[in-house]
Amino acid sequence: MKVAVIRRAHFNAAHRLHNPAWTDERNREVFGLCNNPNWHGHNYELEVKVTGEIDPDTGMVVDLGWLADLIRREVEQRFDHKNLNLDTEEFKQLIPSAENICVVIWRILRAQLPEKYDLHVRLYETPRNFVEYPV
Secondary structure, three states: OEEEEEEEEEEEEEEOOOOOOOOHHHHHHHHHHHHOOOOEEEEEEEEEEEEEEOOOOOOOOOOHHHHHHHHHHHHHHHHOOEEHHHHOHHHOOOOOOHHHHHHHHHHHHHHHOOOOOEEEEEEEOOOOOEEEEOO
């Protein structure tokens, strides 16, 4: 019997959506206010869903304390109160759109999670705008 457990987390980060291969005019046209050269920020809300079989010895799919520590160490400490474009290796060459941030977080966590678990990440950039990976 598979069950999903979900842990919520939060981090604040600044970013700029900008494609260096484009002109400033094209960047403003495509990204609008998100192309502000002085950056802008979000209070990101993260949901990490781990799905797997219930362990008969513990009654749990995964220890939520362990999952919370994993998210804190691998996501929150890496991205919280950072300028994603300037302060993180992950976005030095990758536009830090919500879509890309979500996939990067999934890849980071997937690498730390045993293969027997399925992983799904939902990232809220605003209360009304969110992305999910995988779909």
